[in-house]
Amino acid sequence: MAQKSAGSALTRRGTGRWHTFHEKFVVEERYIDPADRRRLYRASIILAVVGLALFIATLVSVVQGGGLSAADAPVHNWLLTTRSAAATAFMIFLAVFFGPIALPIIVLVVILIWGFAAKHAWRPILLAAAMLTGVIVSQIILHIVQRSRPPVDQMLFGADQTFSFPSGHVLGACDFLLVGAYLIFSRRRNPRAAVFGFIGAGIGITLAITSRLYLGYHWPTDTLASFSLSLLILGGVIALDTWRTARIPGEPVTGELSEEGAPQDEGLR
Template structure:
C-alpha cells in the first residue's frame, strides 16, 4: 500500500475517531441490563404489532376496538378541540415533522461536534418511515369513511399510521439518546416519561379524532416504534458501551488510551 493511501486512511480514521467514536464506560451488569431492555422492547413491539395485525385480518379489516373507540371520539368533537387536533396533525405531519427531525439532526451534530447520536436518530426515524411504507402497501387497509375526515380527503391506505409512527419514533429516540448520557433523578425520569406518554398519546388520538385512522393503526405504529427503539438501544450499546476486564468501571483516561 502506498504512503499516500496510508495517509488517507489515517486521516479518515482520525475523522472517524473525532466525530463518530463515543465510548461509554459501564459495568458489565449495566451493559447486560441495556441489552435486556432492548430485547424486551423488540419483543413487546413486534408481538404487539402482530397481535393487532392478526385481529384486523381475522375481523375483515376492522379490529374489535376500532368502531367503539371511533364512535366515542366522534361524540367528543367540538370546534376548539378540532382546531387543536388539526394543529397537532400539521405538526406531526409529512411536511413539518421531517423538517423538525432534519433540523434537530443538523443542529445537534453542529453544536455537539459529534455525529454518533444524530446518526442514530436519523437511522431510527428512517427505519420507521421505510417500514410504514412497506407494511402499508402489503396490508392495504382502508381508512375510515371519508365523511368522517375533517381536514380534507385521504384515500391512501391507513395501516399503520405514518403520522403516529414518525412522531413516536422521533420522541422516543430523542428522549433515549439524550437521557442515556446523563444521570437523572427518579423524579426527572417520571416527569419526562409522563410528558412522553402524553405527547405520543396526543399524536395518536389526533389522527383517530380527525377521522383518518382506526385506533389500531395508531397502536400498531406505537408498537413498531418500541421495536425500533429496542434495536437502536442494542446498536448503541454494542457500539459505545465499554467494560474493563474484571468488570471494573473505566474512566475517561481509560477511554482515551483505548482509542
C-alpha cells in the same frame, strides 16, 4: 521564511479542519457498570419482543377482522360524539405539527443542530437512521396490508384515501420522541431525568394518537401498530448503541476521542 510560515499555517488550518470533521465520526465509547449494561441489553430485548408480539397480534386482528380490531368501530363512533370547535382546532394543530411536512423539518433541524453542536455525531446519526427505518417499514406494510381508512366524510382536515395501517404520523412521532429521549437521557447520571424525559415522550405520543383518531383518519389499531413498531425500533437502537459504545471495566476503549473516565452528564453534547 515568510512563505514557509504562511504554508505551515495553511497546513495547520487544513489539518485542523480535517481533524474536526474526523472526530465527528469517531464513535465515543464509555465505561458503565456491568449491571447497567446488562439492564440495557435486557431492556432492548424486552422492548423488541413486546413490540413484535403486539404488532403481530394487531396485524392478525386487522386481517381477520376480530380481536383487537373489534374495538375500532366503537371507539371511532364515540370520538365522533366528542367533537367541538375548540377541540378540532387543537387537533388540527397537532396533526400539522406531527404531519408529513412539519415533523420531517423539525427532525432535520434537530439532527443538523445536534450533529454540528455535539462532539460526536453518533447519536444524531442513530436518530436519523431510526426515523428513516420507520418510514421505510411503514410504507412496506401499508402497501402489503392495504387497509381502508374510516369514511372520508368523517375526516375533519381534508380527504385522505391512502392506506391506513399503520399510521405514519404516529410512527414518526413515536420514533422521534422515544428514540430521541433514549439517546439524550441515556448519557445522564440522574435516573429521574430519564423518567421525566420518557413521561414527556409518552404525553407527546398520546397527543399524536388522539389527534389522528379524533380527526377521523385512522382506526385505533392503526395507531397501536405504529406504537408497537416504534418499540421494536427503540429496542434495536438501544442494542446497537450499547454494543457500540458501552464498555465495562477491563475492556479496552478504542477511539482517540473516547472517554475513559466514568460516565458524565452529557445531555446533547
